[in-house]
Amino acid sequence: MANISTLxxxxxxxxxxLYDAEKQLTKALPKMAKAASSDxxxxxxxxxxxxxxxxxxxxxxxFEALGEKATGKKCAAMAGLVKEGDEIASxxxxxxxxxxxxxxxxxVEHYEIAGYGAARTxxxxxxxxxxxxxxxxxxxxxxxTDAKLTELAESTANEExxxxxxxxxxRRAPxxxxxxxxxxxxxx
Ligand code: FE
Ligand code: FE
Numbered sequence: 001m002a003n004i005s006t007l008x009x010x011x012x013x014x015x016x017x018l019y020d021a022e023k024q025l026t027k028a029l030p031k032m033a034k035a036a037s038s039d040x041x042x043x044x045x046x047x048x049x050x051x052x053x054x055x056x057x058x059x060x061x062x063f064e065a066l067g068e069k070a071t072g073k074k075c076a077a078m079a080g081l082v083k084e085g086d087e088i089a090s091x092x093x094x095x096x097x098x099x100x101x102x103x104x105x106x107x108v109e110h111y112e113i114a115g116y117g118a119a120r121t122x123x124x125x126x127x128x129x130x131x132x133x134x135x136x137x138x139x140x141x142x143x144x145t146d147a148k149l150t151e152l153a154e155s156t157a158n159e160e161x162x163x164x165x166x167x168x169x170x171r172r173a174p175x176x177x178x179x180x181x182x183x184x185x186x187x188x
Contacts, residue, residue: 011122012068018115019059020072025052025108028082032105035089037098041152044145045105051141058134065130081108099161102153109146116142 004010029052033045063070085104092100116139123131 007122008126011119011126014119014122015059015062016071016073017075018119019070021075021078022052022055022059023072024075024078024082028085032085032101035097036101037094038156041098044148044152048145055138058138062131062134077111081111096161099153099158102149106146106149109142112142113139
């Protein structure tokens with residue numbers, strides 16, 4: 001029963017998916033923060049929780065400007081990503097937990113980056129300039145979060161997981177441990 005036939009309808013559908021995804025994240029991030037072993041990672045999750053609350057508000061602004069009710073539509077992908085994060089948290093011992101949590105969180109960020117990128121492009125095509133701007137702001141925060149997670153993975157979590165553990169002060173883990181983290185967001 002296909003009933004989405006215009007780009008505008010598709011755009012609203014995408015917003016509903018993102019809205020539900022962000023709301024799921026506001027519940028998941030406190031749990032991820034609690035599961036984190038390092039203070040730095042916990043702080044990063046807490047900071048992203050604040051940002052995520054802002055992402056929810058931006059979507060509400062867009063719904064309002066479009067004259068649409070702010071309602072979400074179950075985002076199955078985010079539910080799956082959150083479930084995997086929960087599994088990693090419960091299946092890992094502290095020395096490798098942060099490396100696992102970072103990887104799980106980056107999967108979430110990449111999903112959001114794809115979703116916001118598509119929604120922003122569709123808003124552009126529809127001439128919805130205000131929505132473009134709001135979606136772009138959130139997109140940038142998701143990208144920054146992804147880059148920050150890569151940095152945390154490279155500077156501490158991977159090193160600890162690899163067993164060297166004494167890398168305080170060294171910004172980068174040895175090359176052989178630099179496997180986690182997104183290559184798409186690596187700053188070089
Ligand atoms: Fe977000
Ligand atoms: Fe995010």
